[in-house]
Amino acid sequence: MKIDIERISKIYSRPKKADHVVLKDVSFSIEAGDFVVILGESGCGKTTLLNLLAGLELPTSGAIHVDGQKIEGIHPSRSILFQQPALIPWLNVKENVSYGCKIRGDIKELDYRVNQFLEIMGLAGFSQSKPSQLSLGMAQRVCLARALVGHPRALLLDEPFASLDTFTQAHIQEELVNLWLSEQFTAVFVTHDIDEAIRLGTKIILLGGDPANITDIFKINEDYPRDRNHKRFKEIRVKILDRFKNAYLAKRSLV
Ligand SMILES: Nc1ncnc2c1ncn2[C@@H]1O[C@H](COP(=O)(O)OP(=O)(O)O)[C@@H](O)[C@H]1O
Ligand SMILES: [Mg+2]
Structure with a gap:
């Protein structure tokens, strides 16, 4: 399933407060069969974005198309796995x-x-x-x-393994990858865990800022199961941590 996210914004209105712009003008594409990980800090808008891909919520502006068809609600071709x-x-x-x-x-x-x-x-x-x-x-x-x-043609996962212990997490991550390889669905996996992102994704999309947008994209072609001590993964981990650190410092200097 090819997913095209086209300039979507999501704004929540709040009583007696200015509207909350969570996502602004976010655009990217997910190719059929990709394993995309959306990585970002808590509260940055990951669940909001995943809910829009699921059709549980609709964007305030912009549109999401799956195989050329606009998402207007939930559909069994896109399955969801929640944290709990x-x-x-x-x-x-x-x-x-x-x-x-x-x-x-x-x-x-x-x-x-x-x-x-x-x-x-x-x-x-x-x-x-x-x-x-x-x-x-x-x-x-x-x-x-x-x-x-x-x-389903796409599986959307919202931090599904965050509450599991390290060992169970490692097993179920491997099982998920094996299922993805054999069933060939498109996976969109939301997490705040850098190592989990590196272990799973063919593409890592960093989400950050306020309102949130894509701050970087990393492509990973390495085979599975992946060794977290692989040189390439260490490089990516350092780059991602750098991005988050810079964003954090930039935010602090504004305060
Ligand atoms: N239904 C909603 N109404 C109002 N604000 C919301 C709603 N859902 C999420 N938000 C706000 O949007 C921001 C991003 O939330 P969320 O997408 O859950 O972040 P994440 O999943 O990255 O932790 C938060 O500030 C949250 O309070
Ligand atoms: Mg969330």
Whole structure:
């Protein structure tokens, strides 16, 4: 899925205060099959941007096109994974994974697809478990299986692994990359974690400023799984930290 973001701005109005311009004139393109990471500090507007790509919100001005069609709301071809696993507590794992497809009437080979994803995610033995019986990492795996079982063309991820411990994070990051390589969806992954960005992305887009805009783009062609001590990654890490430091100093000198 090719995604074109064309001069979008997002402004929130606030009672008794000036309007809050979160994003201003942001433009960039995401090629089909890319793994794009949007990296920025907390509060800079990453979730706002991802919600616009999902169609959960609409831009105040500008437009987003997917394969030439303007986004005017949510669509099952673009799946979303949030920071916290949001599962239906009274349904078991298998029912949770199949729920969205069932509601939409997308039931062709659904049982086979659900079992396949539960197997890939190492959840086959937990298909009858309720969400309350799962660890956070397992619950997020269920959400990932649910997000992919309908074979979306794009997967939008909003800091989905931020609450997981380092080890679980490393495993699930690798599983996500393997799924992306085999399923060939376009991935847009929001994070504030530089190492996570370097481990995952074919392209890292830095978001910063107030209102936020793109401050830099890094392309990474290295194979997976990636070694975080690779020379190229060290260089990119230093460059990204430099950009953030400069932006921080510039902001402080204005105060
Ligand atoms: N629905 C909303 N109404 C008003 N302000 C919002 C809304 N959503 C986000 N914001 C504001 O937009 C800014 C960016 O928020 P967000 O996109 O959540 O940042 P991030 O995900 O990078 O932490 C914040 O200052 C936040 O308060
Ligand atoms: Mg956010």
